[in-house]
Amino acid sequence: MTEAVNTLLLLFMCVTALTIVRQHNLFAVVMLGSVFSLLSAGMFVLLDAVDVAFTEAAVGAGISTILMLGVLSLTNSRERITFSTPIFPIVLVMLAGSVLIFSALGMPEFGAADAPIHGHVADRYIEKSGAEVGLPNIVTSILASYRGFDTLGEVTVIFTAGIGVMVLLGLRRRTAQDGSVEELPLPGEGNMRHHSVLRVTAKLLIPFIMLFALYVQFHGDFGPGGGFQAGVIFAAAFILYGLVFGIKNAVAVVPEGVTRFLIAAGVLLYAGVGVASLLMGGNYLDYSVLAHEPTHGQHLGILLIEFGVGTTVAAVMITLFFSFARRTRKKT
Amino acid sequence: MTLFPAVVEAHLAVLLIVVPLIAAPLCSLLRRESLAWIFAAAVSVVCLALAVAILGQVMANGPIAYEMGGWASPWGIEFRIDRLNAFVLVIVSAIAAVVMWYAHGSVRAEIGGDQQPHYYTLYLLCLTGLLGVTATGDAFNLFVFLEISSLSSYVLISLGAGRDRRALTAAFTYLVMGTIGATFYVIGIGLLYMVTGTLNMADLAVRLAPLADNTTVLAGFAFIMVGLSLKLALFPLHLWLPNAYTYAPSAVTAFLAATATKVAVYVLLRFLFTVFGTDYLFEELTLNGFLLPLAVIAMFIPSLVAIFQTNIKRMLAYSSVAQLGYMVLGLSFASITGVTATVIHLFNHAVTKGGLFMALGAVLLRTGGVSLQNMAGLGRQMPLTMAAFVVGGFSLIGVPTTVGFISKWYLILAALEDGRWPIAFLILASSLLAVIYIWRVVEVAYFQPALEGRKIEEAPLSYLIPTWLLIGASLYFGVDATYTLEVAGSAAAHLMGNGG
Amino acid sequence: MTEVMSHFNYLVVVVLMMIGFYIVISGSNLVKKVVGLSIFQVSVFLLYISMGKIIGGTAPILDDRFTVYSNPLPHVLILTAIVVGVATTALAGALIVRINEAYGSIEEDEIYRQDGDA
Numbered sequence: 001m002t003e004a005v006n007t008l009l010l011l012f013m014c015v016t017a018l019t020i021v022r023q024h025n026l027f028a029v030v031m032l033g034s035v036f037s038l039l040s041a042g043m044f045v046l047l048d049a050v051d052v053a054f055t056e057a058a059v060g061a062g063i064s065t066i067l068m069l070g071v072l073s074l075t076n077s078r079e080r081i082t083f084s085t086p087i088f089p090i091v092l093v094m095l096a097g098s099v100l101i102f103s104a105l106g107m108p109e110f111g112a113a114d115a116p117i118h119g120h121v122a123d124r125y126i127e128k129s130g131a132e133v134g135l136p137n138i139v140t141s142i143l144a145s146y147r148g149f150d151t152l153g154e155v156t157v158i159f160t161a162g163i164g165v166m167v168l169l170g171l172r173r174r175t176a177q178d179g180s181v182e183e184l185p186l187p188g189e190g191n192m193r194h195h196s197v198l199r200v201t202a203k204l205l206i207p208f209i210m211l212f213a214l215y216v217q218f219h220g221d222f223g224p225g226g227g228f229q230a231g232v233i234f235a236a237a238f239i240l241y242g243l244v245f246g247i248k249n250a251v252a253v254v255p256e257g258v259t260r261f262l263i264a265a266g267v268l269l270y271a272g273v274g275v276a277s278l279l280m281g282g283n284y285l286d287y288s289v290l291a292h293e294p295t296h297g298q299h300l301g302i303l304l305i306e307f308g309v310g311t312t313v314a315a316v317m318i319t320l321f322f323s324f325a326r327r328t329r330k331k332t
Numbered sequence: 333m334t335l336f337p338a339v340v341e342a343h344l345a346v347l348l349i350v351v352p353l354i355a356a357p358l359c360s361l362l363r364r365e366s367l368a369w370i371f372a373a374a375v376s377v378v379c380l381a382l383a384v385a386i387l388g389q390v391m392a393n394g395p396i397a398y399e400m401g402g403w404a405s406p407w408g409i410e411f412r413i414d415r416l417n418a419f420v421l422v423i424v425s426a427i428a429a430v431v432m433w434y435a436h437g438s439v440r441a442e443i444g445g446d447q448q449p450h451y452y453t454l455y456l457l458c459l460t461g462l463l464g465v466t467a468t469g470d471a472f473n474l475f476v477f478l479e480i481s482s483l484s485s486y487v488l489i490s491l492g493a494g495r496d497r498r499a500l501t502a503a504f505t506y507l508v509m510g511t512i513g514a515t516f517y518v519i520g521i522g523l524l525y526m527v528t529g530t531l532n533m534a535d536l537a538v539r540l541a542p543l544a545d546n547t548t549v550l551a552g553f554a555f556i557m558v559g560l561s562l563k564l565a566l567f568p569l570h571l572w573l574p575n576a577y578t579y580a581p582s583a584v585t586a587f588l589a590a591t592a593t594k595v596a597v598y599v600l601l602r603f604l605f606t607v608f609g610t611d612y613l614f615e616e617l618t619l620n621g622f623l624l625p626l627a628v629i630a631m632f633i634p635s636l637v638a639i640f641q642t643n644i645k646r647m648l649a650y651s652s653v654a655q656l657g658y659m660v661l662g663l664s665f666a667s668i669t670g671v672t673a674t675v676i677h678l679f680n681h682a683v684t685k686g687g688l689f690m691a692l693g694a695v696l697l698r699t700g701g702v703s704l705q706n707m708a709g710l711g712r713q714m715p716l717t718m719a720a721f722v723v724g725g726f727s728l729i730g731v732p733t734t735v736g737f738i739s740k741w742y743l744i745l746a747a748l749e750d751g752r753w754p755i756a757f758l759i760l761a762s763s764l765l766a767v768i769y770i771w772r773v774v775e776v777a778y779f780q781p782a783l784e785g786r787k788i789e790e791a792p793l794s795y796l797i798p799t800w801l802l803i804g805a806s807l808y809f810g811v812d813a814t815y816t817l818e819v820a821g822s823a824a825a826h827l828m829g830n831g832g
Numbered sequence: 833m834t835e836v837m838s839h840f841n842y843l844v845v846v847v848l849m850m851i852g853f854y855i856v857i858s859g860s861n862l863v864k865k866v867v868g869l870s871i872f873q874v875s876v877f878l879l880y881i882s883m884g885k886i887i888g889g890t891a892p893i894l895d896d897r898f899t900v901y902s903n904p905l906p907h908v909l910i911l912t913a914i915v916v917g918v919a920t921t922a923l924a925g926a927l928i929v930r931i932n933e934a935y936g937s938i939e940e941d942e943i944y945r946q947d948g949d950a
Contacts, residue, residue, distance in 0.1 A: 010844045017851040017871055026863050033867040040874045048891040048902035049881045052910050056877070059918045064870060071863060071925040075932040079861040080939050089858040097850040101843065103523055103551030110841045111887035113900065118886065120529035120539075121406050122903045130894050138892040138904040139911070147908055149400040149409045153464065153476035154912045156353060160457050160480055161919035163360055164487035167450045168926035223893065228915060264357035271354045274346075278339070284346040286402035320922050327929060472909055479916045486923055490930070497934035501943055504862065504927045511869055511920050512856065518913065519849075519876055525906075526883045 006046055013039045024079040026072055034065040050224040051139045058232045063317060066239065070324035134295035135221045135302070143226065144302040148285045151305070152274070154228075155267050155312050162263050162316035169323040195244075202244040209237040217310050221299075227306035231313025239321045247325050256322075259315045266312025270305045277301070336385060344389065345398040345411045348382040348421065349464045351375060356456040365448040369436050372452035376429040379459065383418075383425040390418040391819070397469070405469070406532035412469030415823035416675065420466045420598045423682050427590040427802075428459050431583055431686065434798035438583040438693050444494045451491060455587070458484040462595045471521045471607075472531045474599065475514060478563070481595075482510045485588055489580040502575035509572045513562030520555030523548050536607050544616055553613075556603055564596030566660060567630035570653045577649035582693025585645065589652055590686035590802075594678045597659050601674065604663065605827045614666045623664035628758055630657030635765035639772070645692055645702045647769055648685065651728060654762070655681045658743060661755075665746045671824035672817070673742035679816055680727070680735035680806065687802035688724040691717050694791035694799065707773055709782025717791045718777050720803045725770035727806045730763050734810040738817070841882045848875035860940040862931065866924045873917045880906040880913075 016036045023029050037060030044053035108115035125138055125146065133141040143151055213234035220226030242250035274285040282289035287301025340347060355375040362368040390396060395414040399405060413421070432455070439451050461481025468474050486507045492499030525531055527548050528539040543549050558569070565573040573593075577585045604613060613619040631654050638650035655677070662674030692702050694717045699706040711718045727736035740759060747755040782788070790796070809816050852875050855868025884903035892904035928938055935943045 006841070010841070013848060014844065014851070017848055017855075020864075020867060020871065021851060021855055026861065029864055029867050033870060036871055037874060040878060043878060044881055047881045047885045048889060049884070049907045049910070050891045050893075052877070052881060052907050052914070055911055055914050056874070059914055060870065060874060064918055064921045067922055067925045068863065068867065071928050074929045075863070075938050079859075079864055080942075082860065086858050089854055092857060093850050093854045096853060097846060099551050099554055100519075100846040100849065103548045104839050104842050104846065106546040106548035106551075107526060107839060107842060107883075110839060110882060111885050113886045113889070115526075115883070116529045117526055117883055117906075118529070118903050121531075122529065122905050124407055125904055126892065126901050136894040138894060138901070139907050142904055142908045143911060145401055146403050146408050147473075150473055150476050150908075150912050152353070153473065153480060154915045156356075156457065156460065156480050157476065157483060157916050157919045159357060160454070160483045160487075161922045163450055163453055163457075164483060164923050165926045167447050167454070167487055168490060168923070168930055224891075228911065261361065264360050267357045268354065271350060274350065275354075278343055278346075283399055283402040284343060284350065285400055288402065324925070324929070472912075476912060476916070479919070483919060483923060486927070490927060493930065493934070498947055500927060500931045500934055501947070504924065504931060507920065507924055507927065508856065508865055508869065512853075512872075514916075515869075515873055515876055519879070522876070522880050522883070531909075 002046060006043070009039055009043050009046070013043070024081050026077045026079055027069075029079075030065060030068040030072060033068070034061045037061040037064070051137075051226070051229075054224050054229050055232075058229055058236075062236065063232060063320075067320060067324060070321075074324070074327055132295075133298045133302075135298075137221055137223065139224075140220050140226055140302070140306075144305055145285075145287060145298060148305065151309065152270055152285070155270055155309055158313055158316050159263060159267050162312075162319050165320050165323050166260075169327050198244055202240055206237050206241055209233060209240070213237065213314075217306065218303075220306060221302065227309030227311075228313050230306075231310040231315075232317060234310070234314040235317030235321070238318050242321060242325060247322065251322065251326075254318060259319050259322075262311050262315035263319065266308040266310070266315065269308035269311065273301055273304050273308070336382075341385070341389075343398070344382055344386050345396050345413055345467060346400070348379060348386060348425075349460060349467060351378055351382065352456045352460040352463065356453050356460060359456055360450070360453040363449055365440070366436075368449040368452040369432075369439075372456055373429075373432045373436075375456060376425070376432040376459065379425040379463070380422075380429040383421040383463075386413060387415075387418040387422050387819070390415055406530045406535040409473045410469040410532060410534075411467045412534060413467055415819060415826050416601065417466045417598060419675065419819050419823055420595065420678065421463060423594060423679050424459070424462050424466065424591045427587065427682055427686050428455075430798045430801050431587045431590070431690070434586065434690055434693070434795060435583040437697070437792060437794040438581060441697050442495060442581040442583075443491050447491060447494075451488070454484045454488050457481075458488060458587070458592075462591055465595050466598060469533050470531055471524070471533055471536065475518055475521065478514060478517070481592065482514065482563075485584075485592060486510070488584045488588070489576050491584065492579045492581050495581075496579050498575065499579035502572070502579045506572040506576045509562055509569075513559045513569075516555045516559030516562065518559075520552045520557075520559060523552030523555065527552075533602065533607050537609060540608065540612070544612055550617075553608060557600075560596060560600050560603070564593050564600065564656060565653055566656055567626075567634055567653055570634070570656075573653060574646050574649040577652065577689075578643060578646040582689060582696055586686050586689035586693065589649075589689055590682040593652065593656060594682055597656070597674070597678060600660075601663060601671070601827065605671070605829075610666050610828065620664045620666060623660060624755070627657050627661035627664055628755070630654065630660060631758070631762045632657075632765070635762055635769070638769045639765065641769075642704045643702060644695075644704060644707065644773060645689070647773075648688055648692070651766065651769065652681075652685060654766075655685070655728075658739065658759075661759075662743055662746060665750050666828075667746055667749060668821070668824050668828050669742060669749050670746035671827060672821045673739060673746050675823055676742060676813075676816055676820040677739040679820070680739045680809070683802045683805045683809070684724050684727040684734075684736060687720060687799055687806060688728075690795065690799040690802065691721040691724065694795040697795065698788050698791060699786075704772065704776055705783075707777045708780045709777070710788070711774075711778035713782055713788040714790050716796055717799070720796075720799050721777075722770075722774060723803050723807060725766075725773065727810065729766045729770060732810075733807065735806045735813070737810060738813045842879070845875055845879045845882060848878065851875075862924075862928045862938045862940060865940075866921060866928070869924070870917060870921060873913070877910045877913060880910050 216225035217230035288294035290297035398411040464477030490503035634653035641647035727734035730740035852872030884906035
């Protein structure tokens with residue numbers, strides 16, 4: 001049964017990707033990209049990667065798609081059609097593909113339990129993380145503790161993107177070439193004003209989305225979820241609010257200064273936990289020294305850093321959305 | 333000799349990365365440009381001090397291994413710093429500190445008002461990424477830091493759009509090619525992980541040794557090499573570099589040209605010699621048969637292209653691509669002398685190119701452009717700036733008493749040691765191309781009259797002092813290369829597994 | 833034939849990667865390039881997750897009812913990679929908007945043509 005679903009999903013993914021190649025309507029391209037992400041999330045569930053599926057669905061199918069749609073609304077939604085099929089890219093792709101197929105010859109069989117990848121490093125996580133870190137979700141244990149430094153880097157990457165988009169798009173004032181400074185106007189209520197159904201539904205949904213975000217934030221130790229997914233969901237509530245009630249009202253709820261502070265605060269909280277463990281005599285990000293019992297320390301440390309992740313991610317996602325949304329389309 | 337209190341000494345390796353990482357979000361909260369600048373400059377000096385202390389510790393006590401979170405490797409992420417990466421850490425943080433003092437003037441002259449404070453945040457992030465890539469001993473952690481430095485460089489380059497809109501397309505092209513490179517690297521790491529079960533570089537080296545015949549390992553090697561070559565702009569995968577360097581703000585070009593590609597070369601060295609090892613690559617795969625011709629082509633073609641450029645910044649960018657050819661040439665000999673040449677050229681080229689791009693920034697400030705016509709008569713109008721440019725140019729050529737000479741000398745030694753005198757000849761011949769492109773600038777600057785009615789003052793001290801710091805270094809270490817050679821030589825010996 | 837069956841997932845992943853890579857390097861439209869980039873990356877994610885799978889295993893959340901778990905480490909790595917991916921997409925999107933404002937086009941060849949005589 002699962003094998004049939006597996007094959008079917010992979011087939012759908014191939015078809016979707018090939019359709020994107022032939023498609024010239026960029027709106028369709030972006031939506032198909034979103035479908036591709038959703039299908040891959042299905043695959044991740046089949047392959048036991050529930051955390052990854054959760055994140056891919058929220059980020060690849062959700063946030064990325066909203067961002068790209070934002071780009072399309074500010075640019076052009078059709079690709080200019082060219083009829084030539086370029087030879088050089090095909091050669092390059094074939095070359096890369098044949099190297100990969102060649103590499104598959106040396107790979108262990110798919111799904112084999114005795115493949116080298118499962119021994120050596122991974123088995124210790126499975127056998128000992130319950131005692132060493134004390135969380136049921138092994139992925140959270142590795143993400144937040146064994147490889148916590150990677151996750152600190154990941155938060156920094158998101159922070160970089162937030163600052164970068166702010167620099168490229170989001171600044172309220174723009175210095176024109178003649179040196180004069182113009183204030184960019186905020187778009188008022190969108191054309192959703194007359195859709196009472198949407199407004200009522202959104203008002204009902206938003207509290208539940210936020211509640212769900214908090215659940216995902218603090219339940220990540222036990223089931224799939226954690227700071228990153230929670231941050232994205234939390235931001236989704238604000239994005240929904242902004243879409244339905246207008247950007248102006250949304251900015252009134254979370255002013256720019258606040259998001260800007262929160263973007264930095266999450267990274268600082270995460271890195272700060274590391275510094276705290278240094279001061280208490282451990283190595284950087286060694287949570288065990290934070291409390292008398294090592295596992296209590298691990299719990300505390302993971303709780304704090306996941307909260308830092310959630311804060312920065314939510315604030316960056318809100319900033320990204322606002323930056324794209326309030327950029328008024330320039331007459332061309 | 334301890335520079336810092338004991339708790340700092342014990343955690344030097346991680347602090348070097350964490351200090352700029354914490355400083356970046358703090359900096360983003362500062363809204364005044366000058367405040368952000370002073371803060372970032374102070375941080376960059378602290379980083380330099382930490383890096384110097386690390387080099388001291390490594391030279392005295394041997395490699396540092398630092399376990400993140402207290403988890404033993406390979407289960408946790410490990411920082412592992414030996415002489416080679418300690419040296420690269422010093423290069424990166426030294427350049428960062430010097431360029432940071434220079435950035436103040438350049439940023440105010442070239443970047444729009446509202447974006448100025450963010451420049452320093454992005455600069456600190458880029459520094460964090462580069463230092464992290466250099467210090468880490470974990471192949472996947474390397475990818476994370478690589479992306480921090482890459483994403484911040486894309487934005488830094490796009491800041492040049494205030495002067496020229498082409499900065500935007502340059503940044504976008506770099507983003508696409510850089511992401512392809514990073515994804516290739518991730519594929520390669522995935523393939524290696526698949527057959528070894530580990531991500532720790534030292535552990536990978538041990539577990540790869542018995543897998544010499546495995547096709548997955550070979551494909552993983554190919555993907556990592558292509559990915560890294562894209563990041564380090566090795567000819568013919570250099571296409572993003574000339575535009576990115578040409579249209580980025582001066583301070584960004586000076587910083588990236590002197591550090592980013594150097595760090596990529598370091599990663600290449602690390603993978604070639606530590607992870608895969610000479611036995612596998614040079615005995616089994618006879619890789620030098622492939623690398624050597626590639627390096628020679630990479631020395632010549634970009635140098636030829638450089639001769640025909642009228643934009644001097646672009647000319648120097650092509651020269652950088654050619655210099656990467658020299659670095660790859662050195663390591664392709666797979667001998668201690670050859671790798672020493674590569675490592676010392678990392679340092680030598682960093683100070684030279686950093687200084688040259690800073691001098692060009694001064695020209696841009698005073699004349700409003702960096703094309704060949706802008707240079708007319710500048711030899712008399714901006715004597716100090718142009719003198720710096722000429723000294724830097726001499727170093728690119730490889731004139732004795734400059735650092736460029738030391739690099740070329742060791743390259744030729746390595747070629748002769750290997751019995752390849754035609755290569756030695758080609759190294760000399762390619763230097764002649766550098767003579768031509770530098771001479772074009774010298775001729776216009778010193779032998780053409782200044783444009784009529786154009787009054788130009790010498791650059792301000794805030795430009796001259798950092799420029800001459802690097803150019804001075806390229807003279808000082810050209811005359812007395814004892815210390816740099818000792819570090820580079822022992823780093824090379826250690827890397828090649830002969831102790832040291 | 834058994835070789836093909838036992839590596840079926842890997843081979844499909846390779847095909848997906850090639851399609852994604854092709855969209856990135858063949859297209860001239862900047863938006864399509866970015867979509868291609870994410871197709872390429874998602875395919876690489878699939879490669880990682882596929883290699884962590886153990887047939888008969890379950891999701892790596894400790895529970896007394898199970899003894900065989902799929903390898904959690906690739907999941908962690910890919911979580912990180914997804915985040916890096918969305919960060920790249922966001923920056924690319926912002927750059928495309930700025931390029932469109934500066935050139936009035938998001939077609940690569942048109943942009944280069946405009947600069948050719950600039």
